[in-house]
Amino acid sequence: MTPDCVRRSSCPLSIALEIFGDKWTLLILRDLLFKRATTFKDFQASDEQIASNILADRLSRLSTAGIVASDRSPDDARVILYRPTTKGLDLLPVLVEAILWAARYEKTAAPAKILKRMREDREGFIQAIRQQFPPRSES
């Protein structure tokens, strides 16, 4: 993947794609935001079976990009707890639009109820998820 410092162009879409334009990055964000994944193990447990080296790489990039933050668990010093920053939460509209598009045109397992909610009250849906993540200083 392209490092942050060398950009193909200054087009916002191109820059966005250099940050999350791959098969895994937004899926990690999905687990973080929708499935409340917090640990490395949680992310490894998703259906898509991400390889541990790729997961480690993506988490580190997301962290560098300021999209996720992490701390060691106070209960177990082995565990690292990942959480979205505001910049990460602000990717929710992108996730929602991508999900709605795929659900409209492809055969997916998206629950009809959630899709309905997303479609009919996009803002409310996004706000409900945001509220699950308490504001922090470094976010």
Add this chain to the structure above:
Amino acid sequence: MTPDCVRRSSCPLSIALEIFGDKWTLLILRDLLFKRATTFKDFQASDEQIASNILADRLSRLSTAGIVASDRSPDDARVILYRPTTKGLDLLPVLVEAILWAARYEKTAAPAKILKRMREDREGFIQAIRQQFPPRSES
């Protein structure tokens, strides 16, 4: 890239990413929708300098996925004219959200005027672009 027939999971986001989760696919769509690119040459002319083999591969995937359609030019039989289908136009919200996100958090060359329009009248902005593409039977 993953072929359409073998899916990692039935999650809509995962499926969406199998279709456009790479560094180039959405940029091609950007050129098609925002810059009115119609020919192979037009797409090659973008700032990001896509390699011709990758461009050919992505156009063929987009075509297979039903996101773009193409016809030979009536004026010049060498030229193939690409255009978005409805399914392609329906990716506009994803593009817009990605652009707004990048413009908010990264240094980009996005014109302030267009961003303002996108932010303040997302629906109108999208509709204005849609109307530039007349409806067709195969779209």
Add this chain to the structure above:
DNA sequence: CACTTTACTTGCATTTTGCAAGTGATATAA
């Protein structure tokens, strides 16, 4: 009829991905 243009394709080097098997630090059980 030579020359150019268009939309690709081909061959090959480089980079990224994916898989399986570690590793070190910490926790837990005996």
Add this chain to the structure above:
DNA sequence: TTATATCACTTGCAAAATGCAAGTAAAGTG
């Protein structure tokens, strides 16, 4: 205290995707 398990990675290597430069066929131009 020691053995074992768990957690968050790392490492090595094969396979796939990407990027570059050069080529090609079909069609248009002077």
